[in-house]
Amino acid sequence: MHRETDADVARMERYGEERTGWVGFVVFAGLMLIVIGSFNVIYGLVALFENEFLVPTRQGLLVFDLTQWGWITLIFGGFQMLVGLAIFTGTVWARVLGVIAASLNAIAQLSFLSANPIWSTIIIALDVLVIYALTVHGREVSE
Template identity: 45%
Template sequence: MASNVGDAPEGARVSRKRFATGWTTFAACLMIFGGSMAVFQGIGAIVNDDRYVVTGNYVYKFDVTGWGWIHLILGLVIVLAGFMIFNGAVWARTVGVIAAGLSMIANFLWLPYYPFWSIVLIAIDVFVIWALTAGTHRETA
């Protein structure tokens, strides 16, 4: 029986590398869910931009259809990266962190249009970034 990580059989090491920990797996699920929400948000803004009402005068005011395309593209990237994390792709973790960061910025700027939805997606993106950067394994003594 292997006493530490370095003594593990070759097949066990490969198996551990291919699968992420529970938090990373949960982050991938949240990426798929949050990315899907962003895709629906983008489709809604593209198809019917009169549906969204600006709640006040803000320094930044953008065209809702343009924001719809931004959310649609970011959402698709996040969903694809989420699926690739399940396959163990290291590049998907990097893409996920970058896309979640961009999604946080986009949703912050989307606050005047749909505040509750934006706050929920910002919270999901914060957790995704934490889970993807926290590491994939724990060392035991």
């Protein structure tokens, strides 16, 4: 984020725009994407190197084998972390990718509800907060 210049202030006054405290909520969304992404990286590494930790149930918790799931989760977690950093720039493409990343992560967490209900519910709730912050208040960061 940048410091407000006289031109920024004049533009905000001219168009009735005002920077609110919700900018901090967007920063929170970026930080949450970084944290959730780092959890996914760790989860992916566990799936790759510690196969006994993640044991699918009879219903087939995972669609892929653990190695494939580990790589997918590892790469997706890195993507989430990069998008979280990009959100601090305030660009539209970063906000769009942030909403996509949080949405995909929430959908992926639905598959783990039976195995880890509390953890999955917390992550889904954080993903919903990220989506809300980026869609409703994301524009304020770029101003």
